[in-house]
Amino acid sequence: MNAPVPQRTIRSVCPHDCPSVCALDVDILPDGTIGRVRGAKDDPYTAGVICEKVARYAERIHHPERLTHPLRRAGPKGAGHWQRISWDEALDEIASRFLEVENTHGPEAVWPYFYAGTMGHVHRDGIERLRAARGYSHQYDTICVGLPWPGYIAGTGLLGGVNPEQMAEADCVVIWGTNAVHTQVNVMTHAMRARKQRGAQIVVIDIYRNATMEQADMGLVLRPGTDGALAVAAMHVLLRDGLADREYMSEFTDFSPEFESHLQTRTPQWASEITGLSVAEIEAFAHLVGKTPRTFFRLGYGFSRQRNGSTAVHAALCIPAMTGAWRHRGGGAFHSNSGTFGLDKSRLEGAHLQKGNPRLLDMSEIGPILAGDAKALQGGGPVHAMIVQNTNPATVAPDQQKVREGLLRDDLFLVVHEQFMTETAELADIVLPATMFLEHNDYYTRGGHTRVLYGPAVVDAPGEARSNHDVINAIALRLGSDDPAFRTSDRDVVADTFARSNYPALEEVEKQGYVDRERPDDIARFANGFGWPDGRFRFQPDWQDVADRKGYRWTCDPADMPRFADHWAINEAADAEHPFKLATSPARAFLNSTFNQTPGSLKREGEPSVFIHPEDAVRLGIVEGDAVFVGNRRGQVALTARLHTGLRTGVLIAEGLHRNKAHRGGQGINMLTSAQPAPPFGGAAFHDAAAWLRKT
Ligand SMILES: Nc1nc2c(c(=O)[nH]1)N[C@H]1C(S)=C(S)[C@@H](COP(=O)(O)OP(=O)(O)OC[C@H]3O[C@@H](n4cnc5c(=O)[nH]c(N)nc54)[C@H](O)[C@@H]3O)O[C@H]1N2
Ligand SMILES: Nc1nc2c(c(=O)[nH]1)N[C@H]1C(S)=C(S)[C@@H](COP(=O)(O)OP(=O)(O)OC[C@H]3O[C@@H](n4cnc5c(=O)[nH]c(N)nc54)[C@H](O)[C@@H]3O)O[C@H]1N2
Numbered sequence: 001m002n003a004p005v006p007q008r009t010i011r012s013v014c015p016h017d018c019p020s021v022c023a024l025d026v027d028i029l030p031d032g033t034i035g036r037v038r039g040a041k042d043d044p045y046t047a048g049v050i051c052e053k054v055a056r057y058a059e060r061i062h063h064p065e066r067l068t069h070p071l072r073r074a075g076p077k078g079a080g081h082w083q084r085i086s087w088d089e090a091l092d093e094i095a096s097r098f099l100e101v102e103n104t105h106g107p108e109a110v111w112p113y114f115y116a117g118t119m120g121h122v123h124r125d126g127i128e129r130l131r132a133a134r135g136y137s138h139q140y141d142t143i144c145v146g147l148p149w150p151g152y153i154a155g156t157g158l159l160g161g162v163n164p165e166q167m168a169e170a171d172c173v174v175i176w177g178t179n180a181v182h183t184q185v186n187v188m189t190h191a192m193r194a195r196k197q198r199g200a201q202i203v204v205i206d207i208y209r210n211a212t213m214e215q216a217d218m219g220l221v222l223r224p225g226t227d228g229a230l231a232v233a234a235m236h237v238l239l240r241d242g243l244a245d246r247e248y249m250s251e252f253t254d255f256s257p258e259f260e261s262h263l264q265t266r267t268p269q270w271a272s273e274i275t276g277l278s279v280a281e282i283e284a285f286a287h288l289v290g291k292t293p294r295t296f297f298r299l300g301y302g303f304s305r306q307r308n309g310s311t312a313v314h315a316a317l318c319i320p321a322m323t324g325a326w327r328h329r330g331g332g333a334f335h336s337n338s339g340t341f342g343l344d345k346s347r348l349e350g351a352h353l354q355k356g357n358p359r360l361l362d363m364s365e366i367g368p369i370l371a372g373d374a375k376a377l378q379g380g381g382p383v384h385a386m387i388v389q390n391t392n393p394a395t396v397a398p399d400q401q402k403v404r405e406g407l408l409r410d411d412l413f414l415v416v417h418e419q420f421m422t423e424t425a426e427l428a429d430i431v432l433p434a435t436m437f438l439e440h441n442d443y444y445t446r447g448g449h450t451r452v453l454y455g456p457a458v459v460d461a462p463g464e465a466r467s468n469h470d471v472i473n474a475i476a477l478r479l480g481s482d483d484p485a486f487r488t489s490d491r492d493v494v495a496d497t498f499a500r501s502n503y504p505a506l507e508e509v510e511k512q513g514y515v516d517r518e519r520p521d522d523i524a525r526f527a528n529g530f531g532w533p534d535g536r537f538r539f540q541p542d543w544q545d546v547a548d549r550k551g552y553r554w555t556c557d558p559a560d561m562p563r564f565a566d567h568w569a570i571n572e573a574a575d576a577e578h579p580f581k582l583a584t585s586p587a588r589a590f591l592n593s594t595f596n597q598t599p600g601s602l603k604r605e606g607e608p609s610v611f612i613h614p615e616d617a618v619r620l621g622i623v624e625g626d627a628v629f630v631g632n633r634r635g636q637v638a639l640t641a642r643l644h645t646g647l648r649t650g651v652l653i654a655e656g657l658h659r660n661k662a663h664r665g666g667q668g669i670n671m672l673t674s675a676q677p678a679p680p681f682g683g684a685a686f687h688d689a690a691a692w693l694r695k696t
């Protein structure tokens, strides 16, 4: 008889698409299953805290509905009839169907589609190797970062900021457009330290009194899509009341008399009419940040998911450049450090294999693309085959009706590699079972901090589940590619990527669990200059420079962009038929659509619902718990009305991506969101939809 294996605790890292990228301590029980999952206490950013959904990970990794075997559709598309097949059968069929499409329609008719279900680079980005080797259509990655990143870079020239641990050393923390209590709980750890240790003021700027605002000293509830107006009016007040750091601006920014005259027109009264905030609120905010040198601006993703989101992020980022907050420890700004990791992923992504110069298809436009929209197809032919990894577009992508109809097309061969039978997998021809993070090796960059962490394979995968890396390699080999890049292990790729990037060797990283990429503090706060050639922060962005630097593609006429930091009035306007503005803010216990099948999360989130202001409810004869429809030109969705005093009249908030079928009628919230690429460079404006609401 084998000796019982003692329980052990291993160091891992949360793989989910969350800026916190927590270091985890995971108990592995004697039977090889996982037990408790805790935040690592010795990791300075995680600091022993993780969210409740990951703390309950045992219920996800050992979920009875996990996919364990390859499946082939055994009836009409989407009908739910499946036949179990072997991996060989599955891979052979995929290879022959892909080759058939390549030969009939050309390689651009195949579109590998992925996102960040796992944030491990090997298992997330390895799909690019297959794409490159076959010359398949590229994917333009817009769904999450297409709006915020350009806005940030437009100011600083680099996607990086002050180490977020320094929030604890601030006298004021501005949490702008991120519901951190739901989406990245560790921000609260460090912000609360500042309050406890230094009496720091916490400001939260959002469009409803969300869980994060409940913790704030100053909560600003503005109208959706009006953050740019608040920002420029705050700057107006800073200049007017002598609170701008003119010395800092002349040394470190492009501040000009023209910009100053522009701001003179952006009065608090002007902004009050746009934002719905009172003049007193705008002035109080400006005075607080103007008089508190150590103010830390934590800019989130939420307020960028408006059509004018890029310019809003840029405008908000201008405030610390005017107050000189960047000068002071505890001050400055942060959105993401994703521009600072210095990784060479050329091999991982197969740059050396690139065949031809295929078109670039926008992932947020998957609906129009599959519907045959010529513009979205970039003038090329239809997509006839897809392999989807790490994402669930049938639930998460905008303009859901088109996405669903497109995925159901009979002339589309759809392969979905998944951990669960998601609503995308349900529409597939072939479904492949995928491993989870504790079952494969990978490294993870922490966009919300400074570290790169390593997560090893520590438990066996269930059934025949295979990793993304292994599946990509197997398909490429079957398609006839013989490059050694397709004969590697995930661990080899981590080691090779670290070596190419001049990181410490994997063995060393493994012992420690992480590589610290913290930049010297003066560099992180741009004390030697911002990331543009003249070292100056830009109040007057040059969006073409941003496009050139990052390879972005214009989706509007550059001449239409505001010249300076500003409010840009281009959002979907409410009108007589669509009197509400709807935002689809994140739910606490789901992560996008991940966890929308785990019992603990389902219990917490309850049925899909919509927050409505009591005055609007009274006007429409609606009471708490009523069944309602919310709709617009794109479709309609059944929800349950919840009265909430913490939003403005005329605003609706539907938290979370419940399964479409959790809604009466089976239509999910993205029925209502638009796939129209937002300016300047694309991205989905998920929180910007005009809509009507009526009782069912
Ligand atoms: N629990 C949970 N955690 C998550 C996720 C999740 O779905 N659930 N998603 C993960 C992912 S992929 C990402 S990218 C991050 C995103 O995390 P965040 O940066 O927090 O961004 P969002 O979740 O889009 O929205 C945050 C807040 O922005 C608000 N908002 C919407 N429009 C506006 C506006 O015009 N102005 C202002 N000021 N606020 C506005 C929303 O109401 C919401 O409260 O979170 C990650 N973490
Ligand atoms: N209405 C509305 N829609 C939104 C948003 C919103 O705020 N409102 N937010 C948007 C944002 S910010 C984002 S980032 C997108 C995210 O959208 P998605 O990237 O689709 O994110 P998830 O819904 O979490 O789905 C990830 C899927 O990957 C699978 N997965 C995880 N790990 C692995 C793996 O190792 N291998 C394989 N093969 N699969 C794996 C999971 O099981 C899960 O089904 O959604 C967007 N959609």
Ligand code: SF4
Pocket (backbone or CB within 6 Å): 014, 015, 016, 018, 019, 020, 021, 022, 050, 051, 052, 054, 055, 183, 184, 185, 186, 591
């Ligand atoms: S807070 Fe984010 S990174 Fe941390 S455990 Fe939860 S989902 Fe993962």
Ligand SMILES: [Mo]
Pocket (backbone or CB within 6 Å): 017, 143, 144
């Ligand atoms: Mo995201």
